[in-house]
Amino acid sequence: MSQGFSILLIDDNPGDRLLAIRELKREFPQVQIQEIREAESFAQAVATGTFNLVITDYQLGWSNGLEVLRTLKARYPTRPVIMFTNTGSEEIAVESMKAGLNDYVLKQPNRYVRLAAAVRVALERVEAEQRAARLDLRLQALLNQLNVGVFRSDANGNLLECNPALLNVLGVDSIAQAQAVLPLDLRQQYLQLARLVPPQHQHQETQIQGSDGKPMWVVFSTMLNPVDDETVLDGLIEDITERKRAEMQLQHLNEVLEGRVTERTAQLEATNRELESTNQRLATANQNLQDFAYSVSHDLRAPLRAIQAFAQILLEEHTNQLDAIGQDYLQRIYVDTQQTDRLIQDLLAYSQLSQADIPLQPIDLERVVTSVLMQLAPELEQRQARVVVEPFTGMAIADRLTLTQVLTNLLTNAIKFVAPGVQPQVRLWAETRGDRIRLWIADNGIGIAPEAQQRIFNVFERLHGGEVYPGTGIGLAIVRKGIEQMNGQIGVESQPGQGSRFWIELSLA
Missing domain, CATH: 3.40.50.2300 (Response regulator)
Structure with a gap:
């Protein structure tokens, strides 16, 4: 168009x-x-x-x-x-x-x-x-060249001649019978055409009774032609019953199709509106989160570090000037400022992951696991954790820094969320699934109830009090965001009291 x-x-x-x-x-x-x-x-x-x-x-x-x-x-x-x-x-x-x-x-x-x-x-x-x-x-x-009914009449509507096909269409035996049953006023047709400017022709469709008594559709094409010294009416008649049936079927199909198109268009418009609204809300939320994280990082961490430093000085140099209650309060201030600082850092990390355009490349997954375990060695030794890594090979499409942060958070949780007095035990292994590689991290921790296994990946979602299992409630949210940024997936299989098996899945290089 x-x-x-x-x-x-x-x-x-x-x-x-x-x-x-x-x-x-x-x-x-x-x-x-x-x-x-x-x-x-x-x-x-x-x-x-x-x-x-x-x-x-x-x-x-x-x-x-x-x-x-x-x-x-x-x-x-x-x-x-x-x-x-x-x-x-x-x-x-x-x-x-x-x-x-x-x-x-x-x-x-x-x-x-x-x-x-x-x-x-x-x-x-x-x-x-x-x-x-x-x-x-x-x-x-084209119809003028086909074997169709042909007739000619004078100005008064009298049939002058016709071919056998016309008699067959009308179901008669003679031109006189055709004159009697022809469903067209030839004289009136002649007068109508005479009032037109050349070329003087008309075309019309009508339903008549066929020779077998059944209704049939025919098409009439009439025109005025000069013959010798007079003008005559020439006409064609053709049986178009099958064509009319096809047209009615086509019309019905078109009506059905138009209804379906209208329905699909309405559904598509509604879906587009929902997607536009969702995208706008997500963009606004991400921007607000980024702005908030940077504001918190720049505006709050400086005075927070000052409070932490002064508390440390008081604890180290002026402890004898405070009674036991004062020392306890001061120690709580110091611990809370550390926790708040970690929370701010995690928020900033989550915000940066949400906005970052991470470059992906082939990464040796086993090397990254080894590197993370070396970095966590002091904490593993402090908690007397036993970590077993089953040998595996595989190059994953990922970002090294993001993958390191993801594995660090998962391993830290694996050795932290265990029952009191239980030695943490962690096992890692990998398996190939088509064009993907899946890394498993299994622990002997306290486990997670099925109804909470999706919520744990949300920001600030904590299932336990900070007194028993300290943390910011953002670690697994960072894990999920990092995996999504690397076009991967994450999940967990767990039951309360039976440990957990977290898995991450990335594209195989």
Whole structure:
């Protein structure tokens, strides 16, 4: 469909015109839109006729959309008209459709996008009808060469001659019988054609009773031709019963298809709106989180470190000036500032992971595991943890720093969340799954209830008090975010009191 066309926009509300023009320009950048606000400009536009399609409101200060439709269809019956209104009713819509309205669109905020779709469908339908009309004319030229019923009559409607095919179609044996049953007033047809400018021909379809008594569809093509010293009426008649059946089947299929397209379009529009809203909320949340994290990092960590330093000085140099309660309070201040500082650092790390564009490359997974265990050696020794790594090989698509942080957090949790008096035991192994590699980290910890296994990956989600198992509640959220940034997946299998098996899965290089 060419975008170089003109639209007549009839609406006396400037705001509604502006919104409609914006949607139409967005879909058809080259469209020319003529705005109609009063009766005089409408009359001029109708007289000029330089438009391809009309969009009209129903409630107008000088008329209504139904009268506008009737005026347009009387002058330009093939020009598509769309009613775009919020003041109509079902009765008005039905009456408008009977008067030739092409589409009826409600003027609502979420329907403006539907207006452009209605314009496209209406123009494409006009083009299809024009192509069909041109094809029909070509078919008529071909019909003159086919074995169809042929007849000739004079100006008074008397049959002069016919071929056997005509008698066969009508189910008669003679030209006299054909004259009696021919379902066409030949004299009236002659007069109608005589009033036309050359070429003087007409084409019409009608239903008649066949020779077997069953209804059948035939097509008549008539024209005036000069023969010798007089003008005669020549005609063709063809049985088109099968074609009409096919047309009715096609019409039914088109109606079904249009209904499905309308339904799918509505579903797609709703889905797009939901996706746009979700993306906007996610972008806003990520930006707010990043801004908050940086603000906390820059504005709070400095005074927090000062509090921590002064508390440490008091503990180291002025302990004898405080009683036992004062020393306990001061020790709590020092521990709480450390915990708060770790929380700020974890928030900043999570924010940076959420916003970062991580470069991925092939990484030796076993080497990264070995490196992390070396870094955690002091903590593993302090907790007397036993870690077993089963040999494996595999290059994963990942980022080394992000993967190191993910494994550090998972191993730290594995040796931390154990029952009092139990020696932490951790086992690591890997397995290949098609084009993916999965690393397992199993522990003998306290386990996780099934209903909490998804929540533990949320920010600030803690299942236990900080007095028993200290932490910030962000570690596993950082793990999940890091894995997602590397196009991977993470999961856990666990039961309370039976330990946990965390797994991460990355693309295999």
